[in-house]
Amino acid sequence: EDQVTQSPEALRLQEGESSSLNCSYTVSGLRGLFWYRQDPGKGPEFLFTLYSAGEEKEKERLKATLTKKESFLHITAPKPEDSATYLCAELYSGGSNYKLTFGKGTLLTVNP
Amino acid sequence: EAQVTQNPRYLITVTGKKLTVTCSQNMNHEYMSWYRQDPGLGLRQIYYSMNVEVTDKGDVPEGYKVSRKEKRNFPLILESPSPNQTSLYFCASSIAGGRTGELFFGEGSRLTVL
Numbered sequence: 001e002d003q004v005t006q007s008p009e010a011l012r013l014q015e016g017e018s019s020s021l022n023c024s025y026t027v028s029g030l031r032g033l034f035w036y037r038q039d040p041g042k043g044p045e046f047l048f049t050l051y052s053a054g055e056e057k058e059k060e061r062l063k064a065t066l067t068k069k070e071s072f073l074h075i076t077a078p079k080p081e082d083s084a085t086y087l088c089a090e091l092y093s094g095g096s097n098y099k100l101t102f103g104k105g106t107l108l109t110v111n112p
Numbered sequence: 113e114a115q116v117t118q119n120p121r122y123l124i125t126v127t128g129k130k131l132t133v134t135c136s137q138n139m140n141h142e143y144m145s146w147y148r149q150d151p152g153l154g155l156r157q158i159y160y161s162m163n164v165e166v167t168d169k170g171d172v173p174e175g176y177k178v179s180r181k182e183k184r185n186f187p188l189i190l191e192s193p194s195p196n197q198t199s200l201y202f203c204a205s206s207i208a209g210g211r212t213g214e215l216f217f218g219e220g221s222r223l224t225v226l
Binding site for chain 2: 031032034041042043044045046049087089091098099100102103104105
């Protein structure tokens with residue numbers, strides 16, 4: 001069964017303390033690895049798409065990278081407003097369905 | 113403003129009482145999908161629709177129905193809700209049949225079935 005595993009489940013940082021979130025996937029023939037941000041009481045919001053090993057994408061304090069087995073979301077000098085749950089997802093293609101298989105997320109808390 | 117709108121946002125109901133959660137998008141997207149989000153299980157796909165009158169099951173379709181009579185609307189129907197359908201539900205839409213993986217999600221509908 002396709003699986004997307006995220007670690008850690010929760011991460012607490014001080015403002016300015018850089019760190020990384022991990023996402024590992026098991027499906028062969030990657031069609032896309034996606035990062036979403038979810039704030040409490042809100043729907044997930046798209047951040048990045050990565051398609052091939054070595055690819056990197058950046059947005060403000062976030063940088064997503066991809067290897068053959070995992071993806072990292074690096075957070076540089078985070079601020080309290082970066083606090084959210086970060087979801088990783090892999091695109092699965094079966095028949096006519098393009099479905100995202102989501103990991104369970106990493107809850108990031110950035111303290112001022 | 114581009115958005116996916118779900119209603120109701122919160123609902124408490126009783127076992128067996130039929131309910132419908134509406135979803136509407138204003139982005140002219142062909143692809144729409146329903147997910148449920150449960151603690152410890154993450155987001156799981158219930159149903160999806162590639163276009164008008166084209167719908168199919170996702171991973172957890174039991175107990176749910178959908179319809180797609182218009183491009184913008186994709187209601188989720190619970191004919192006889194049960195407590196195990198207590199969950200947070202998200203509707204999402206996408207261009208390009210969903211193959212870009214970039215989904216636009218609604219704000220969610222929190223459903224409690226007593």
